[in-house]
Amino acid sequence: MSATLLSVSLLAAATVVRADYFSKDPLVNKVVPFNAIPYQVMTDRDDPRGFQSGYNICNSTTENQNSLCQTMFVNHMDDFCLWAPAPPNSSIADTEGDVVAWCSKKGHGSRIFPAGAITGLQMIQTPSYIQIAGTIKQELLNIVGEFGGELDSGGQDGEGNPMGGLVYSNAFKSNNGNNATYQQAQHWSFFIGANSFCGKICDQTGSNPQGLCQNIYDRLGCQYNAPNNAAAGVFEKCDGDDMIPVGTYIVNGVTSVYHQPAQETIPLGVIPYTPTPAPSSNCVTYTSAALFADGAAITGAPQGGSATTTGASAGATTKGAATSKGAAGAASGSKTGSAPGPSGSSGAAGAWGVSVGALVFAAAAVFAQA
Ligand SMILES: *[C@@H]1O[C@H](CO)[C@@H](O)[C@H](O)[C@H]1NC(C)=O
Ligand SMILES: *[C@@H]1O[C@H](CO)[C@@H](O)[C@H](O)[C@H]1NC(C)=O
Ligand SMILES: *[C@@H]1O[C@H](CO)[C@@H](O)[C@H](O)[C@H]1NC(C)=O
Numbered sequence: 001m002s003a004t005l006l007s008v009s010l011l012a013a014a015t016v017v018r019a020d021y022f023s024k025d026p027l028v029n030k031v032v033p034f035n036a037i038p039y040q041v042m043t044d045r046d047d048p049r050g051f052q053s054g055y056n057i058c059n060s061t062t063e064n065q066n067s068l069c070q071t072m073f074v075n076h077m078d079d080f081c082l083w084a085p086a087p088p089n090s091s092i093a094d095t096e097g098d099v100v101a102w103c104s105k106k107g108h109g110s111r112i113f114p115a116g117a118i119t120g121l122q123m124i125q126t127p128s129y130i131q132i133a134g135t136i137k138q139e140l141l142n143i144v145g146e147f148g149g150e151l152d153s154g155g156q157d158g159e160g161n162p163m164g165g166l167v168y169s170n171a172f173k174s175n176n177g178n179n180a181t182y183q184q185a186q187h188w189s190f191f192i193g194a195n196s197f198c199g200k201i202c203d204q205t206g207s208n209p210q211g212l213c214q215n216i217y218d219r220l221g222c223q224y225n226a227p228n229n230a231a232a233g234v235f236e237k238c239d240g241d242d243m244i245p246v247g248t249y250i251v252n253g254v255t256s257v258y259h260q261p262a263q264e265t266i267p268l269g270v271i272p273y274t275p276t277p278a279p280s281s282n283c284v285t286y287t288s289a290a291l292f293a294d295g296a297a298i299t300g301a302p303q304g305g306s307a308t309t310t311g312a313s314a315g316a317t318t319k320g321a322a323t324s325k326g327a328a329g330a331a332s333g334s335k336t337g338s339a340p341g342p343s344g345s346s347g348a349a350g351a352w353g354v355s356v357g358a359l360v361f362a363a364a365a366v367f368a369q370a
Pocket of ligand 1: 060
């Protein structure tokens with residue numbers, strides 16, 4: 001029997017020049033109970049990168065395909081969200097600070113995944129986090145190009161990407177199956193691009209939320225940050241063990257920690273380990289029709305309504321450098337697009353002429369399994 005597995009392994013490449021500004025009030029430190037969400041969680045008005053472009057109070061008024069909701073959820077197989085651009089035809093690099101919530105289920109005040117947007121999904125529930133990974137038809141989520149990016153609760157200035165993004169779940173193990181109560185995830189990271197995605201949200205009461213949802217390995221992509229067995233056309237939910245913290249590896253009983261070179265101008269070189277997904281069990285498969293019913297009537301091209309474009313461009317102008325980012329992305333992509341492994345991105349390192357944000361190279365490697 002042979003099956004074709006799409007390994008969701010985004011290769012990511014980070015910033016060339018990190019902003020030297022760091023927030024005095026970083027997102028990751030903000031404890032925001034679900035019943036006390038403010039209109040905008042970002043408070044820092046001095047950030048040279050700009051200010052939060054959407055909002056965190058999301059309700060029936062904001063639930064439409066032009067929503068700028070920046071509060072998202074990872075709950076169940078039929079109830080999760082991704083961060084994706086507000087305007088159509090956007091690269092993650094150009095919009096990372098302003099991405100908005102797109103969700104499978106109504107009731108979150110967000111955009112809804114259009115029919116056919118999610119083409120594969122693996123959700124792993126561990127004692128300390130929930131991991132999702134899968135494949136997408138990315139144009140239905142306003143994403144263009146073969147580049148993706150990391151969206152996380154850190155960001156170059158501590159404000160997160162998106163700036164002011166909030167993440168909640170009603171499904172952490174510690175919540176004991178009570179769908180009616182939501183816990184905030186302070187540490188989270190997602191990668192999206194190249195028609196695939198992955199993400200982890202960590203339970204703040206679980207083991208090592210910062211280490212398990214690290215956001216400092218943005219050049220390494222899904223294979224390292226969220227090891228998974230997602231496959232196009234498969235929708236499955238599994239239980240799993242916690243992975244060992246991102247970057248940590250064990251050879252001959254000796255534990256070591258790998259640190260990614262921070263600057264894009266420094267090649268990644270050889271990464272001293274290859275991660276394998278942590279053990280998983282109790283996998284249950286679903287049909288996509290059972291999971292994405294709420295978006296079944298939403299078809300075709302993304303909405304380009306004026307609310308979307310206005311909001312998004314207002315956010316984008318504060319960041320600048322959009323044109324150089326696009327150009328650098330294209331140049332690097334052509335050099336690295338064929339490499340299935342993270343070391344491939346090192347070849348293009350010198351070509352990144354970017355000054356803002358996490359510009360990321362993404363590739364999905366297809367393996368034939370005998
Ligand atoms: C709905 O959300 C919008 C956007 O955050 C907010 O301005 C409005 O006050 C909310 N409405 C209610 C009734 O909470
Ligand atoms: C996206 O951009 C391409 C090339 O610039 C263009 O041909 C296409 O019409 C755009 N699509 C949308 C939905 O804006
Ligand atoms: C919680 O919601 C999920 C679907 O989103 C459902 O499968 C599950 O049964 C619910 N749990 C309870 C205890 O109602």
